[in-house]
Amino acid sequence: MRLSDLVRKSAAKNQDAEPQFSFAAAGSRQSEAAGHSEDRPPRTEPSDRSEVSHYYQSARQEVERILDLASQGTAFSVGRLQQIVTGMVKGLITGDELLVHALNGNEKGVDLARHMVNTSILAVKIAQGAGCRVEELPWVGLAACLHDVGMVIVPRRILEKPDGLAAEETALVRRHPEKGFRILQSLGSEFEWLANVALQEHEREDGSGYPRELKGENIHEYAKVVGLADTYEALTHFRPYRPAKPAFDVSRDLLTADRTKFPNHLLRGLIHGLSTFPVGTYVRLNNSEAARVVATNPSFPLRPVVEVVVGSKGERLDPSRRLDLSTNTLLYITGGSSATGGD
Numbered sequence: 001m002r003l004s005d006l007v008r009k010s011a012a013k014n015q016d017a018e019p020q021f022s023f024a025a026a027g028s029r030q031s032e033a034a035g036h037s038e039d040r041p042p043r044t045e046p047s048d049r050s051e052v053s054h055y056y057q058s059a060r061q062e063v064e065r066i067l068d069l070a071s072q073g074t075a076f077s078v079g080r081l082q083q084i085v086t087g088m089v090k091g092l093i094t095g096d097e098l099l100v101h102a103l104n105g106n107e108k109g110v111d112l113a114r115h116m117v118n119t120s121i122l123a124v125k126i127a128q129g130a131g132c133r134v135e136e137l138p139w140v141g142l143a144a145c146l147h148d149v150g151m152v153i154v155p156r157r158i159l160e161k162p163d164g165l166a167a168e169e170t171a172l173v174r175r176h177p178e179k180g181f182r183i184l185q186s187l188g189s190e191f192e193w194l195a196n197v198a199l200q201e202h203e204r205e206d207g208s209g210y211p212r213e214l215k216g217e218n219i220h221e222y223a224k225v226v227g228l229a230d231t232y233e234a235l236t237h238f239r240p241y242r243p244a245k246p247a248f249d250v251s252r253d254l255l256t257a258d259r260t261k262f263p264n265h266l267l268r269g270l271i272h273g274l275s276t277f278p279v280g281t282y283v284r285l286n287n288s289e290a291a292r293v294v295a296t297n298p299s300f301p302l303r304p305v306v307e308v309v310v311g312s313k314g315e316r317l318d319p320s321r322r323l324d325l326s327t328n329t330l331l332y333i334t335g336g337s338s339a340t341g342g343d
């Protein structure tokens with residue numbers, strides 16, 4: 001089945017889909033987490049673009065601080081991070097700017113904090129697309145923001161290796177969910193759910209994950225969301241051992257080759273939440289031009305508004321040309337592009 005067929009089926013099914021989230025028990029934790037604030041909390045009502053960007057930078061700094069403390073075995077609290085994530089969720093409900101941040105960073109270095117914040121943004125969008133209650137989105141976002149805290153056991157030289165890992169290095173990397181569980185467990189019994197998400201985010205629907213090869217309903221719903229967001233984030237960004245993949249190709253692979261690893265309602269959530277061609281990503285047109293998606297079109301998910309930045313002969317177009325693909329039937333998207341318009 002082609003991606004366009006899957007997209008149409010997903011969109012049709014999702015209209016009458018029931019929300020799949022049933023983790024109200026985690027809800028009582030939200031206010032407790034917020035109560036642990038150590039510093040002056042950031043404002044939680046994003047009013048303009050720079051303020052939304054501020055949340056992104058604040059989240060990165062706070063996650064870096066937590067990773068630092070966790071690597072030293074020092075206690076930390078998550079109150080401030082909870083405040084920042086709540087602000088990010090509000091920003092994600094009102095606009096796409098944070099999503100653009102999460103999808104567009106093309107820095108080449110390994111940055112664990114950036115990966116965790118990006119995963120948080122994508123997890124919120126996927127959960128939102130799958131029908132998650134708005135009140136739950138900050139919990140999903142918080143869990144995603146901390147999901148890889150156990151990676152502090154992996155030395156930087158292993159994270160930055162440009163080629164395959166030795167067996168013992170792979171084994172060490174695969175211990176990070178358990179390490180993350182122990183780190184987050186130390187936050188206290190009220191954060192047991194957060195620790196469980198970190199423990200289970202590499203479990204997969206069909207039992208092919210690790211560390212316990214759990215299946216289906218034995219996996220925490222948030223862990224499934226975080227696992228899908230984590231996979232999407234990793235594949236759409238550079239790693240020392242491979243280049244970034246275009247977002248379109250990653251969505252296609254998740255909906256085809258990897259479809260048994262994630263539940264259908266979350267794959268539909270990914271299509272709805274991120275759209276087939278998310279704002280800020282690059283696509284290739286049938287006339288060989290490359291364009292950047294600048295607005296999605298809910299009625300025509302395969303025909304967003306784009307800005308053509310690279311001509312059919314590979315030349316940079318300056319100024320770029322704006323094009324609404326829903327009104328231009330001669331041009332259509334043939335796939336993702338890693339073109340960056342020469343930036």
Ligand SMILES: [Fe+2]
Nearest residue numbers: 147148176201
């Ligand atoms: Fe992980």
